[in-house]
Amino acid sequence: MQTQDNKKPLDILGVLMEHIPDNVLLEPIEYIFADHCRQRDLCNALQELAVRSASTVIGPQPAQVILSCLKHDLPLHIEDEEKDLFPLLLKRAEPQDKIEDIIRLLGSEHQRDRELVNEVTIGLKEIAAGQPLSEPSAFRTAAEVLASSHMSHMNWENAVVLELARRRLGADDQQAMAQNMAARRGIKLPID
Numbered sequence: 001m002q003t004q005d006n007k008k009p010l011d012i013l014g015v016l017m018e019h020i021p022d023n024v025l026l027e028p029i030e031y032i033f034a035d036h037c038r039q040r041d042l043c044n045a046l047q048e049l050a051v052r053s054a055s056t057v058i059g060p061q062p063a064q065v066i067l068s069c070l071k072h073d074l075p076l077h078i079e080d081e082e083k084d085l086f087p088l089l090l091k092r093a094e095p096q097d098k099i100e101d102i103i104r105l106l107g108s109e110h111q112r113d114r115e116l117v118n119e120v121t122i123g124l125k126e127i128a129a130g131q132p133l134s135e136p137s138a139f140r141t142a143a144e145v146l147a148s149s150h151m152s153h154m155n156w157e158n159a160v161v162l163e164l165a166r167r168r169l170g171a172d173d174q175q176a177m178a179q180n181m182a183a184r185r186g187i188k189l190p191i192d
C-alpha cells in the first residue's frame with residue numbers, strides 16, 4: 001500500500017526551475033555545458049522520483065517540472081548539438097581527432113533518449129495528474145535507464161566533444177552557434 005509523500009519536494013527541483021541566463025548564450029559551448037549541469041540534476045530528480053513512486057504517493061509538482069525539462073528543454077539541447085555543435089565540429093576537426101565515430105554514436109544515443117522520454121512521459125503525466133501509475137514497474141525501469149544512460153552520454157560529451165570544441169571552433173563558428181541557439185529559443189542576442 002502506498003503512503004502519502006510527506007517529504008518536502010525533491011531538493012533538486014529548485015535548480016531545475018532556474019533557467020540559464022540568456023547572456024550565457026554568447027559563450028555557446030559553455031551554455032551547452034551549463035545545460036548538462038541542469039540535466040544532471042534532472043536525471044537525479046527523475047531517479048529519486050522513480051524510487052519514491054514505489055512506496056509513496058508523489059505530489060504533482062515534481063513530475064510537472066521534470067516533464068517540462070524533458071519535453072521542452074531537452075529537445076532544444078539535442079537540436080543545439082545535432083544542428084550546430086556536431087556539424088561544426090565535424091567540419092573543423094583534424095584527422096587525428098578521430099571524432100566521427102563518437103559523434104555518430106552520440107547521435108544514435110539521442111534517438112534512444114527520445115524513445116525513453118516517450119516511455120517515461122506516460123508515467124510522469126499520470127503522476128502530474130494525481131493519478132496512480134498504470135504501469136509502475138515499466139515506468140521505474142524506463143526512468144532508471146533514461147537517467148543512467150543520459151548521465152553516461154553527457155560524460156562523453158563533456159570530456160571529449162566540448163573539450164575538442166573549445167580547441168577547434170573559432171570565434172566566427174561560436175558566434176554562428178550562439179545566433180542559431182538564441183533563435184531556437186526566441187531570444188535576440190546583442191551581436192551582429
Ligand SMILES: [Fe+2]
Pocket residue numbers: 078081106110153157
Ligand atoms: Fe547529446
Ligand SMILES: [Fe+2]
Pocket residue numbers: 036077081154157
Ligand atoms: Fe548534451
